[in-house]
Amino acid sequence: DQQVKQNSPSLSVQEGRISILNCDYTNSMFDYFLWYKKYPAEGPTFLISISSIKDKNEDGRFTVFLNKSAKHLSLHIVPSQPGDSAVYFCAASVISNTGKLIFGQGTTLQVKP
Amino acid sequence: DTAVSQTPKYLVTQMGNDKSIKCEQNLGHDTMYWYKQDSKKFLKIMFSYNNKELIINETVPNRFSPKSPDKAHLNLHINSLELGDSAVYFCASSQDGLIPEAFFGQGTRLTVV
Numbered sequence: 257d258q259q260v261k262q263n264s265p266s267l268s269v270q271e272g273r274i275s276i277l278n279c280d281y282t283n284s285m286f287d288y289f290l291w292y293k294k295y296p297a298e299g300p301t302f303l304i305s306i307s308s309i310k311d312k313n314e315d316g317r318f319t320v321f322l323n324k325s326a327k328h329l330s331l332h333i334v335p336s337q338p339g340d341s342a343v344y345f346c347a348a349s350v351i352s353n354t355g356k357l358i359f360g361q362g363t364t365l366q367v368k369p
Numbered sequence: 370d371t372a373v374s375q376t377p378k379y380l381v382t383q384m385g386n387d388k389s390i391k392c393e394q395n396l397g398h399d400t401m402y403w404y405k406q407d408s409k410k411f412l413k414i415m416f417s418y419n420n421k422e423l424i425i426n427e428t429v430p431n432r433f434s435p436k437s438p439d440k441a442h443l444n445l446h447i448n449s450l451e452l453g454d455s456a457v458y459f460c461a462s463s464q465d466g467l468i469p470e471a472f473f474g475q476g477t478r479l480t481v482v
Contacts, residue, residue, distance in 0.1 A: 299473030
């Protein structure tokens, strides 16, 4: 049972344009969401997070939007840069002492110069 | 200085062998994890340790045994390796279980032949 889904395996955008990566979840108990970026042969790198008490969080070029009623979150990257090309993982958590993260299957973003 | 380091990066071994993967973090975090990324690229939690105490054991076969000698180290020992154990194993740490932002190591690609 996949509780976190990223339905687009890949996305290609032009440099300078907006990249929008989407993520859906099924477990209404999730109260914290994160985005990770992963380059080949490296570990995932934390990008940005959002608590369920918010609907938006912004950090530089990265903005995460949360729609709890739709159980949907998205990551916006503006403007996209070639160095953003990587696999992006959405993750969800129920805040507890375990720190357990449930990951989506990832979306490969290619930013073309 | 690498924040979360794991060794080795690559491990090729025969079925039936026993192997260990080591992990160390220098972030002063209390919680450490092992995640497994399978051939379909799903990242799934295996174990979570908080201050050397096992918090999560996610239906992992008994052949997998984590060991935490201190809160900066979490090693993974695997007995009687099977072909299906081939995967990339990631160590991670977070400040504590209540703060889910985890920092990942570079991963260990285990290939069982």
